Amino acid sequence: MCAIIAHAEAFGIAGDESPQRLTGERELLRDIEYVRLRAALAMGLGDVTGRVLPKVMLISKSHRGDIRSRYFVPSSCHPTHAVSGALCLATAATFSDTVVARFLPTPSPPGRW
Known part of the structure; x- marks a missing residue:
C-alpha cells in the first residue's frame, strides 16, 4: 500500500x-488532499x-505510547485504523530517517519487533 x-x-x-x-475541518481535508495528489504524482501513481490510494496518516506524540496516528481517506478521518495503514x-x-522514527526512542531494526 x-x-x-x-x-x-x-x-x-x-x-x-x-x-x-477532523472530518468537520474542511480546510484541513483540503490541505491533506492537496498534499496527497502531489505525493501521488511524485510516487508515479498519476492523478x-x-x-x-495513497492514504494519509498524520502522526503525533502519544501520552500512552510512542506514537498516535490519525488515518485519512480522501474525504474524512477514518474512525479506526486499517491494518494496511498500521503496517x-x-x-x-x-527506518531511522522517517517522520515515524523521530517519535520513537530508538528505531526498531528491520525484522525485529
Whole structure:
C-alpha cells in the first residue's frame, strides 16, 4: 500500500482531535488532499483524484505510547485504523530517517519487533 505519513503539527493540528472533529475541518481535508495528489504524482501513481490510494496518516506524540496516528481517506478521518495503514507505520518505524522514527526512542531494526 502507498501511504503518506506526516507530522500532525505540519497541518496545524495536535493529533489528539477526534476523527469526527477532523472530518468537520474542511480546510484541513483540503490541505491533506492537496498534499496527497502531489505525493501521488511524485510516487508515479498519476492523478489519483477519486481514488483511495495513497492514504494519509498524520502522526503525533502519544501520552500512552510512542506514537498516535490519525488515518485519512480522501474525504474524512477514518474512525479506526486499517491494518494496511498500521503496517505502513510499523515499516516506517524500522527506518531511522522517517517522520515515524523521530517519535520513537530508538528505531526498531528491520525484522525485529
